[in-house]
Amino acid sequence: AQSVTQPDIHITVSEGASLELRCNYSYGATPYLFWYVQSPGQGLQLLLKYFSGDTLVQGIKGFEAEFKRSQSSFNLRKPSVHWSDAAEYFCAVGAGGGGFKTIFGAGTRLFVKA
Amino acid sequence: DAGVTQSPTHLIKTRGQQVTLRCSPKSGHDTVSWYQQALGQGPQFIFQYYEEEERQRGNFPDRFSGHQFPNYSSELNVNALLLGDSALYLCASSGDTGNTEAFFGQGTRLTVV
Numbered sequence: 295a296q297s298v299t300q301p302d303i304h305i306t307v308s309e310g311a312s313l314e315l316r317c318n319y320s321y322g323a324t325p326y327l328f329w330y331v332q333s334p335g336q337g338l339q340l341l342l343k344y345f346s347g348d349t350l351v352q353g354i355k356g357f358e359a360e361f362k363r364s365q366s367s368f369n370l371r372k373p374s375v376h377w378s379d380a381a382e383y384f385c386a387v388g389a390g391g392g393g394f395k396t397i398f399g400a401g402t403r404l405f406v407k408a
Numbered sequence: 409d410a411g412v413t414q415s416p417t418h419l420i421k422t423r424g425q426q427v428t429l430r431c432s433p434k435s436g437h438d439t440v441s442w443y444q445q446a447l448g449q450g451p452q453f454i455f456q457y458y459e460e461e462e463r464q465r466g467n468f469p470d471r472f473s474g475h476q477f478p479n480y481s482s483e484l485n486v487n488a489l490l491l492g493d494s495a496l497y498l499c500a501s502s503g504d505t506g507n508t509e510a511f512f513g514q515g516t517r518l519t520v521v
Contacts (some may be wrong), residue, residue, distance in 0.1 A: 337512040338498065338500075338512040343509050398443075
């Protein structure tokens with residue numbers, strides 16, 4: 295069965311420091327992978343996606359993620375965190391054909407300290 | 409482009425009642441999916457509609473049903489509400505091709521008392 299694991303429930307980083315959020319997935323075929331961000335009480339905004347090709351993908355707001363098939367991972371990174379990045383981050387895998395049944399991880403809450 | 413719109417934004421219902429939530433997909437999208445996001449958790453897939461039929465379904469009881477209209481908009485109905493149905497309900501739309509991501513609405517916050 296398809297699944298997504300985000301090992302860290304919450305992470306605290308200092309403003310200006312680098313960030314890495316971990317994501318591991320289980321999927322029988324080549325996965326479609328996503329990172330979404332959610333601010334409190336809001337919907338989900340897509341940060342970036344991986345479908346095929348270059349395993350290092352660039353997204354919005356200075357985020358990037360690297361797909362590593364051998365490790366079944368799709369970790370999200372940002373070189374310098376801003377206070378406005380504080381939010382909940384969800385890794386997801388697209389399962390099924392013809393539009394996606396998207397399976398989400400439990401999320402990682404990012405706190406940014408001054 | 410209005411994106412995905414959901415109504416209402418907030419709703420309070422009493423246990424045992426029925427509720428209908430509505431979703432208008434992003435322009436050009438014909439596939440609508442519904443998700444339930446309980447507090448502190450990731451969204452859980454409820455079901456997906458395409459060409460006015462339920463195409464995929466997650467692990468939710470029959471109390472959860474839906475409908476898609478010819479204009480691709482969709483409704484989520486929940487009968488016999490339980491306290492545990494309190495959650496943020498998210499609608500997502502996508503185009504029916506193999507590699508498009510889903511665009512999400514802002515959600516409907518349902519509180520069952």
